[in-house]
Amino acid sequence: MNTRAMRAIVRRDLKIVGQTKGVLLPMIVVPVLMMIVLPAVLVAVPVLVPDVASELDDLSAMLAAMPDGLRQSLIGYTPAQQWVVLTVLYMLAPLYLIAPLMVASVIAADSFAGEKERKTLEALLYTPTTDLELYAAKLLSAWLPAVAIAWIGFVLYGLVANIGAWPVMGRIYFPNLSWVLLAFWVSPAIAALGLGVSVLVSVRVSSFQEAYQLGAVVVVLVVGLMIGQISGVIYFSVGLVAVLGAILWLAAAATLWVGSQSFQRGQVLARL
Amino acid sequence: MDNDNVIVTQGLGRRFGATVAVAEIDIQVAAGEVFGLLGHNGAGKTTTVRLLNGVLTPSMGSARVLGMDPATDGPRLRRRTGVLTETPGLTDKLSARDNLTLFAEMYEVPREMVSGRVQDLLALFGLDDRADEPVGGYSRGMRQRLAIARALLHDPEIVFLDEPTAGLDPVATRQVHELITRLTQQEQRTIVLCTHNLVEAQRLCSRVAVLAHGAIVAMGTPRDLAQRLARQARLTLEVEPGDEPIVRAAVERLDRALVEATSPGELHVTGLDRERVPDLVADLVRSGARIYRLSPHEPTLEDAYFALQSDEEVTP
Numbered sequence: 313m314n315t316r317a318m319r320a321i322v323r324r325d326l327k328i329v330g331q332t333k334g335v336l337l338p339m340i341v342v343p344v345l346m347m348i349v350l351p352a353v354l355v356a357v358p359v360l361v362p363d364v365a366s367e368l369d370d371l372s373a374m375l376a377a378m379p380d381g382l383r384q385s386l387i388g389y390t391p392a393q394q395w396v397v398l399t400v401l402y403m404l405a406p407l408y409l410i411a412p413l414m415v416a417s418v419i420a421a422d423s424f425a426g427e428k429e430r431k432t433l434e435a436l437l438y439t440p441t442t443d444l445e446l447y448a449a450k451l452l453s454a455w456l457p458a459v460a461i462a463w464i465g466f467v468l469y470g471l472v473a474n475i476g477a478w479p480v481m482g483r484i485y486f487p488n489l490s491w492v493l494l495a496f497w498v499s500p501a502i503a504a505l506g507l508g509v510s511v512l513v514s515v516r517v518s519s520f521q522e523a524y525q526l527g528a529v530v531v532v533l534v535v536g537l538m539i540g541q542i543s544g545v546i547y548f549s550v551g552l553v554a555v556l557g558a559i560l561w562l563a564a565a566a567t568l569w570v571g572s573q574s575f576q577r578g579q580v581l582a583r584l
Numbered sequence: 585m586d587n588d589n590v591i592v593t594q595g596l597g598r599r600f601g602a603t604v605a606v607a608e609i610d611i612q613v614a615a616g617e618v619f620g621l622l623g624h625n626g627a628g629k630t631t632t633v634r635l636l637n638g639v640l641t642p643s644m645g646s647a648r649v650l651g652m653d654p655a656t657d658g659p660r661l662r663r664r665t666g667v668l669t670e671t672p673g674l675t676d677k678l679s680a681r682d683n684l685t686l687f688a689e690m691y692e693v694p695r696e697m698v699s700g701r702v703q704d705l706l707a708l709f710g711l712d713d714r715a716d717e718p719v720g721g722y723s724r725g726m727r728q729r730l731a732i733a734r735a736l737l738h739d740p741e742i743v744f745l746d747e748p749t750a751g752l753d754p755v756a757t758r759q760v761h762e763l764i765t766r767l768t769q770q771e772q773r774t775i776v777l778c779t780h781n782l783v784e785a786q787r788l789c790s791r792v793a794v795l796a797h798g799a800i801v802a803m804g805t806p807r808d809l810a811q812r813l814a815r816q817a818r819l820t821l822e823v824e825p826g827d828e829p830i831v832r833a834a835v836e837r838l839d840r841a842l843v844e845a846t847s848p849g850e851l852h853v854t855g856l857d858r859e860r861v862p863d864l865v866a867d868l869v870r871s872g873a874r875i876y877r878l879s880p881h882e883p884t885l886e887d888a889y890f891a892l893q894s895d896e897e898v899t900p
Contacts, residue, residue: 320689324675331677361733370893429624435673437639439690440662577645577658578640582600 317441318449325423325453334520335422339461343411347465348472351436354399355476358392371395376513382547396477401488404524406537406549409502411465413534416503417457417510417527423450423512425523437577447575451507451568456502466495493553501560506530508567515574515583590615590742590774591636595645597798598631605631607798608645611781613742615852618768619774620789621780621807622889628798628821629778630670633744636776637665637735663692666740668748672731676720676809678710683719684737692736698870709759724751736767743767746778757784758789764788779833786810786885801892813891814883817858822877823868825849830873834864849876 329335366554375383375398382402386394427433432553466487473486487495510527517523537556540546598606606628613619621629634640636649636657642776647654652661674683684702693701706712709729719727728751735743745764749757765788767773779785785792786806793803802809823831825848832851835843841856841864856864861880868875 314692316692317690318685324678324682325688326685327682328675328677401745405771430676431671432673432675434671435687436690437733438637438662438665438667438669439687440659440692441690442659445659577638579641581634 314441314445318445318452318482319437321436321446321449322456323455324458325419325450329419329422329453329457332422333572335418335426338418339415339457341362342414343461343465344383345468346404346407346411350399351404351472352476354404355396355473355480356407358395359476371398371524376441377544379544379547381549383395388466390480392480395418396473396480398560400473400477401485401491402541402548403538405491405494406541408462408465408469409499409534409537410531412458412462412499412503413506413530414528415461416454416506417530419454419457420451420507420510421514421520421527422524423454424511424518426520428514429519431584433580437580443576444522444572447572450513454507454510455500455503458506459500462499462503463495466499475491490548490553492549494548497557500551501557501564502530502534504564505560505567508564508571511571511575512567568579586847588614591619591647592775593647594637595642596632596642596647597637597644597779598635598640599643604798606635609793609795609798609800611793611800611803613774613776613779616768616772616773617791618777618789620777620785620792622780622785622792622793623774623795623884624780624809627795630746631776632669632795633746635661637667637744646678663738663857664740665742665744666735666738667744668732668746670746670750672727674719674730674734677718680706680717680719680722681715683730683895684734686884687734693738701737705736708763709733714821725753725756729754729756729759732763738784740773742776743773744776744778747780748777749779749781749784761788769900780867780879782886783887792885794802796892802888804830806888809888810885812856812888814887816854816887816891817856817861817883818881819853819856819861820846820877820879820881820888821853821868821875823851823876824876827873831868831900834867834871834873836868838864 375386383491386397438559441449470486474484477485484580506527510523511529513526514523517526537546542550546552587660589612591611593609595608595610595613597608601699609632612656619704621632623629631640633643636647636654638654638661641655649661650664654661670685681702684705685698686701688698706715709732709743711726711730711733713724714726719730722730728748730741730743730749748760752760763782764777768775777785777789791803791805792809793800794809795801802813804812821831828845828849828851832843835841835853835856838856838860842854844852846852865878
C-alpha cells in the first residue's frame with residue numbers, strides 16, 4: 313500500500329473541505345444541533361420548570377406504550393428523572409447517528425461527484441496509486457472526519473447530558489452500554505454506509521449537490537428508527553444496538569464493494 | 585526497453601462500445617525524443633496518452649513504456665512519467681504551493697526534497713510571488729504553467745504534454761517551448777507532445793504521428809512529412825510592376841490557387857498544386873510577363889497536415 317500517497321490524498325480532500333463553506337457549514341451546524349442544543353434543551357426542561365412533575369404525569373401514559381425492557385430500565389426513577397433518561401438515553405439516540413451519516417455523505421459527495429464537477433479527478437488518476445489505494449484514500453477522507461465528529465459529539469453530548477441534568481439526576485448517568493456501542497460500533501458503521509451510498513450515487517450524477525441530496529436518502533433509516541422508538545415498537549437496548557451495528561456494517565461493506573467495482577480508472581475516465 | 589526506445593506499441597487500440605478511439609497504432613519513441621501526436625479533437629491523442637500511462641487498459645494490442653506494460657504496471661510506470669492533462673485540473677481552493685506539495689507527496693518525492701523542489705518549480709514558472717494565493721484567482725496562463733510544473737514534480741523520464749501552450753500568451757508560450765527544448769537537450773527527457781499547434785510541432789518535435797479517427801495516417805519527421813505529403817506549393821513571384829494582372833489571370837486559370845500582391849511587382853501564390861508550377865511558369869512566359877524572381881517556399885508540417893486532412897475528407 314502506498315500509504316504516503318493515500319495520506320496526501322486524504323489531506324488534500326480535507327483541506328478542500330475546510331475551504332468549502334457549502335460543505336463545512338452543514339458539517340458544523342447539524343452536529344451542534346443534534347449533539348449539544350437538543351440534549352441541552354431536553355435536560356433543561358425538568359430543571360427550569362419546577363412543577364414539571366405534574367406535567368410529566370402524562371409520561372406514565374406514554375411509558376405504558378413502551379416495550380417492557382425500556383419500562384424496566386426506568387423503574388426507581390422520579391418522573392423528572394424518567395424524562396431525562398427517556399429522552400437523553402433513548403429518544404435522542406437515533407438522532408445522534410445523523411451527524412456521522414451526514415458528515416460522511418457530504419464529504420463523500422464532494423470528494424467523488426464534486427471532484428468530477430471541478431474536473432480535478434483526472435490529474436489524480438495519473439498519480440502512481442492503484443485504483444484501490446485511490447478509492448480507499450477517498451473513502452478515508454470522508455469516513456475519518458465523520459467518525460471523529462461522532463466521537464467528539466459523543467463526549468460533548470455526555471458533558472451536556474450529565475452537567476445539564478445534574479440537578480435532577482445527582483449522578484453521572486451517561487453513557488450506558490447502549491450508547492457506548494452506538495458511538496463505537498454503530499456510528500462508524502452508519503458513516504461507512506452513508507459513504508457507500510454516496511459513492512454509488514456520485515458515480516451516476518455529475519454535481520456535488522445532486523450527489524449530496526440523493527446520498528442523504530439513508531437518513532430515512534434513522535427517521536424510521538426514531539419513529540419505531542417513539543411509537544414503542546423498538547427501543548435502543550444493548551441487543552438492538554449491537555444487531556443494528558452488525559446490519560449497518562454488512563450494508564456498508566456491500567455498498568462499498570459495489571462502489572469499488574465502479575471506481576476503476578477506465579470507468580471513472582469514461583464518466584468524466 | 586527495445587534498444588533505445590522508451591515507448592513501443594504494437595497494434596495498440598481502444599474501443600468504447602462500437603466507437604474506436606484508438607485503432608491499432610504502432611509507434612516507437614526513442615529516449616530524448618520530442619514525439620508529437622497531431623490531430624483534430626477526438627482523433628485519439630488523449631486516449632493514446634491514457635493508454636500509455638496505464639490509466640486506460642487497451643482493447644487490443646500492447647505497449648511497453650520504459651520497459652513496462654502500462655496495463656499491468658501502471659502505478660510503477662506512473663512514478664516515472666509525468667502528465668499535463670488537457671484541463672489543468674488544479675484545486676482552486678488551495679494555493680499553488682499546496683497544490684504542488686500534495687502532488688509531490690502523491691508522487692513520492694523524497695520528503696526532504698519536497699519543499700525545495702516545489703520552490704524551484706514555482707520560481708522556474710514565475711509563480712513564486714503568488715505561490716501562497718488560492719489558484720482560483722490565477723489567470724489561465726498561470727494555471728497552465730502550474731499544471732506543467734506539477735507534471736515535472738517527480739523528475740519524470742517521459743513527460744506527456746497535452747496541449748501545453750493552450751491559452752498561454754506569447755511570452756509564456758516561448759517559456760514552455762524553451763523548457764521543452766531544455767528538458768530534452770540538456771536533461772535527456774522524452775516528451776510526448778499532443779498539440780493542434782502545427783507551428784509548435786514543427787519547431788519542437790523530432791518526429792510526429794498524425795492521428796485521424798484513432799489511426800495513424802502519417803508518421804515521420806516534420807520535414808519528411810512536409811516534403812512527402814504537402815502537394816501544394818507556395819511561391820513568391822517578382823515580376824515587372826504592372827504585370828500583376830497577367831499573373832492574376834494565369835493563377836485564376838489554375839484550380840484552388842490564390843494570389844496576393846504584397847508590394848508592387850511582388851506576389852504570393854498559395855494553394856497551387858506542385859505539379860502545376862511548371863504550367864504556371866510556362867503560361868506566364870507565354871503571356872509576356874517579365875519574371876525577375878520565382879522563389880518556392882519549403883513545404884511545412886501545416887501544409888502536410890492539411891493535405892492529409894483533405895484526404896480524410898475525401899475518404900472518411
